[in-house]
Amino acid sequence: MARWGITLPLTGVPLQAHRELVKELPDLGYTDAWSAETAGTDAFTPLALAAEWAPDLRLGTAITPVYTRGPGLLAMSAATIAELAPGRFALGIGTSSPTIVSDWNAVPFEEPFKRTRDTLRFLRSALAGEKVTAEYDTFSVAKFRLERPPAAPPEILLAALRPGMLRLAAREADGAITNWLAATDVPQVRSELGTGGELVGRVFVCPTEDADAARGLGRLLISSYLTVGAYAAFHDWLGRGERLRPMHELWAAGDRKGANAAIPDDVVDELIVHGSPARCREKVQAYADNGMDTPVIAVLPTGEDPAALVRALAPGA
Structure with missing residues (x-):
């Protein structure tokens, strides 16, 4: 059976109000909780809470932009969650978008492929506890070493939509994270990633008839x-x-x-x-049947209690 993830935090639900639901997630059949980072919560704080509330969940960022934190800070943030959730944290990184990077964070959105590749290479070294001095194409780092490198460095996955980034993920990362695709699109994406890396995908679910x-x-x-x-x-x-x-x-x-x-x-x-929750579960399963290792549900608002919708969509429902 594929892994089955949920996107946290839920729309319209205060972060502290997630505690009881997050504790339930493993018993409901969810294996993963993945955060996002646009203009709401940051990607790491919800996972720090989830690490305490549900020690059996795998946690992941989907995704953290490679531009909006410096390389060292990104490594420190990832190392912190990896320490809180040893062996069960996956760091998803990606370019994000010009709106988020430039318009909202005042950082030039330049050479996205190279910036992602360079950040991946830096993180591999830094999270392994190495002292990093390197000249990358898009930035340089001098004598950086984590004070608290994680005992179990997290897997690193790349946000990838098209062949170039998918192939980079296949060569140098542990997998890819994709978004905004149909279940029938999964084989095309998988063919570029290959069979060796994990394919994670956010699936937008609106459980209403x-x-x-x-x-x-x-x-x-x-x-x-x-x-x-x-x-x-x-x-x-x-x-x-x-x-x-x-x-x-x-x-x-x-x-x-x-x-x-x-x-x-x-x-x-x-x-x-x-559709109905049962029909939605069938459709999410179709992503897994077509080659997605970890479908991650993003619950869209219907006017119903979001926590009740998470329970209704669970694989164990």
Whole structure:
């Protein structure tokens, strides 16, 4: 059976209010809890709490941007969670997006492939406890050594959407993290990563039988994400370019409402899992059946209690 993850924290739920649910997750059948980092909580604090609340869960960041912390600070943050959760922490790193990196964090978004590769190489050395002095293509480090290197260095996974980054993940990382894909897309992604690395993927799940409501929310998310350059190129590669072209054209013209309306129902249904909780579980399992090692559910709001939805979507439900 594949691993089965959940994205924490849940939308609209205060961080401290997660304690009882997180304690339940292993008994519900969840094996993993993965954080994210956009404009809410940082990626590491929720995992520090989860390490205490549920010592059996594997924890992961999906993802931590490689630009918004210096290399040394990123290594220290990762080492801290690795100490709290020895042998059960995976560090997911990636480029994030120009909006998050440049507009919100005032860091130039330059040479993303090289910056990710260089950060990966630095972290391999630093988290192994080595003293690092190195000139990378995108930054340099002089005489950095962790004061508290983890006894069990975490696995490092790369956020990867297209062949170049997937192949880098296959060569130098422990796996890849992907996002915004259909279950039927998994074999194409897996073929580039190969069979040796773990494939983690966030799966957006809206557990409601109100298809119109689920599609309405799905359209808002799809137009927000898939108009970003990296995601647009990803879906061109996956073969959705023509079906998404009207959305891109209307978005570029400033017609946000028209762009949303132009997304076909079948595209929404491919990328957003919706239906009854039982039907949603079947659809999430399809990702695993198609080659994803760790599907990670991101619960979308339905108006119901988010914790109850997590329980209803659990593999043991």
